[in-house]
Amino acid sequence: MGYDGVIQLAPFSCIPVIVAKSLVSRLSKDYDIPVLTLFIDEHTGTAGVQTRLEAFVDMMEQRRSRNVNVGA
Numbered sequence: 001m002g003y004d005g006v007i008q009l010a011p012f013s014c015i016p017v018i019v020a021k022s023l024v025s026r027l028s029k030d031y032d033i034p035v036l037t038l039f040i041d042e043h044t045g046t047a048g049v050q051t052r053l054e055a056f057v058d059m060m061e062q063r064r065s066r067n068v069n070v071g072a
Contacts, residue, residue: 004060005034007053012041034059 008024021037028035036056038049 003033004064005036005056007056008035008037010037010039012039012044034063 006024006028008021010021024035024037027033034056036052038044038052040049
């Protein structure tokens with residue numbers, strides 16, 4: 001597929017996004033790709049979002065490194 005991960009941004013409590021989340025979860029399982037869903041509203045703090053994004057990127061880098069070492 002060529003992607004290390006997927007980030008889904010969603011407005012808090014949006015019904016169509018909740019349905020899409022189940023589809024994204026299925027794609028994650030089918031393609032073995034990590035997904036981070038961030039529900040955003042007017043009370044969402046930037047520090048918390050930044051921390052979650054940094055952790056997600058670290059996880060993707062570790063997965064990529066592990067996959068490169070296995071393939072070598």
